[in-house]
Amino acid sequence: MAGYSTRVRSDIARWQQAGLIDASTADILARDVEANTRNSLSFGSILAMMAALLFGAAILIFVASNWDAIPRLARVVALFAAILGGYVGGAVLKTRDHAAVGEALWIVAAAAFGGSIALIGQMYHLSGDEASALITWGAGTALAAVALRSNPLTVAAVAIADAWLFLKGFDYFNRSAFPHAFVAMAAVLFAVSFCTRSQAARHLILLSLLFYLVLLAMDHATLPVAIPLVIVSVVLFTTAVFAPEPVDRTVQLGGRLPLHALLGFLTGLAIIQFELADESTYNSGFAIASVVALAGIVAAIVLAGRESRGLRWLAYFGFAFELAIIYVVTLQSMLDTAGFFLAAAVLLGIVALIIIRVEKRMKAPVARRAVA
Template identity: 50%
Template sequence: MAGYVDKVGQDIARWEARGLVSAALGQQLRDDVAANHGKGIGFGQVLAVMAALLMSAAILILIAANWEEIPRLGRVGAIFAVIAGGYLGGAFLKLRDHAALAEALWLISAAAFGGGIALIGQMYHLSGDETQAILVWCVGTALAAALLRSPVLAAAAVCLSAAWASWPVFSFDLEVNAWYPLLLAVLWAVAVWTRSLPARHLIVLSLIAHFFMLYFDTELLVIPAAMALVSALAFVVAVRGGDIVDRLSGLGEGLAAEALIGFLVGMFTLQVVFVDEAHFAWLAALTFAAIAGALVIGGKAGRKVRWLAYLGFAVEISFVYIATVGTMLGTAGFFLLAAIGLGVLAFVIIRIERRIAASAAIQGAA
């Protein structure tokens, strides 16, 4: 963040020297940047959250070790003391304008809550499986996030929801939980209430992963097809919708990037299904055309969109090579076509990047 402030200061000084802005306006810009400098994520805040994660891991490992020498009431009391102390201490620090340390303590309390669920289940042999415990942990963390308006706890709740939904998969049971989108809708409301941008991005990515796994559970081709279509429409809306869509979603350029991810996942899934059939050729052509269209209409949406499009093109051309070499295309012929395609793409990328840079320069001068 400090590097950003220094860079902006250098830019303002250059603008003043060239007469683009007055000295008074330049000072106002410096004051505004300095006033909002503390609102970003600093290195100290990152360290505080990392320390909280390490402390959380230590608590969970200590509970998993099963304290045989400590009485049951002592164990439960210790867990509740950590939970209460973390939440109350975090609230105190929040009131003292130490937001990063407050979030760290709240994260420790949320971890202790999950450890307490496991500990009480072990001690009293309560019925239920791991997924139920993770769901209770997720709901408790989401409730704490809503009450405390904690963006970090909101993101943690989304991560726990993903663990709850994917636990059967890790247990070699591909049955996908049909209630997961409803849980994500509730967590989206929590993320909006807590103004947690990471939580909202995690929710969108979790939804893409859910429908991807849902296809492997049901083998219904309509799922990846619908995912590609809906994602393409979302991409167009994100690029052309302007400030209205940005205010409604709160995702910024991330909405277009995540829509592009959803489209590529859906199209790649369809191509894997039809890899040995005639449909593969037009699916590949449609994917190439969509990537080019994303660069043309969404190139100005941000670097994330452009680099995802470049990555998608590279993955697609590699996939086409693997699928077609030795069949309808020889190795030499493929590399010739690939070289031509890459050359055209390089030309288009250079033109797009130059046009974006020129447009930004004109807007800055204005």
């Protein structure tokens, strides 16, 4: 954020020197940048947050290690005191312009709440499993995020839901059914993120849903999951590119919905290609999927690459991946070791040439507008 604000200030000075804006406008813009920069986390604030997190972890570990020596009532009182002290202390610090430390105390309180679930459940031999504990922890953290309008607590709630999905998806809890409930969790947390103005949580939720779909494709039929993912991704990308303002007002992702859509498109096609790779010599399904992937990458760069460097780099990675998987599936048996290194050199050269040419094309319109 500091680097961005520095670049904006230099741009404001350059615009004023070039006569594009007057002195009063430059002053207004500079003051707006300064006001928004104050709200960002400084390096000292980040260190303070990390120190608070380590302090909270030390308290929980100390209590857990001396659990048997502490009277039962004192245990419960200490746990609730840690939770209450973290939330109340964080709120007080937030009102006194110590936002980073206050948010850190809220995270400590949320961690203490999760530890309390495990320790009290063990102490009173309460029925339930780890999955139920994670759901309770996540629900409590989400409620705290709504009550306190906290961005970090919202991200923490999403992370807890992701932990539940990961453990359930990989059968750590001896599950009897696939964790479809994650879709409902994601929907609730997405709504919570609007209440807490947590754009980071929305990005994490979209990535988590993509991970859920990958698990679903692995656990169930592959193509019935991957093909709709590709279609929906194309629709989202097209809508976000041709109607950016209303779409971003709705999802509030900072204009990065095309990036998520491209990632979904590439993921869906990768699933399809892996599914059809063994049958590539018997039908043309793999070749069609590869052509669609390459065409989609080119279209993404042409339509939205100029506005998003992240999207361009994702497209470059996708292009390199497509070249690699096409080679592995269709050409591996035709080349010896020396030929492989030659082909790899040629492929890397092609990728580098394409990246250089695309970057020049992206920079040319900006340069022409600056000269004009």
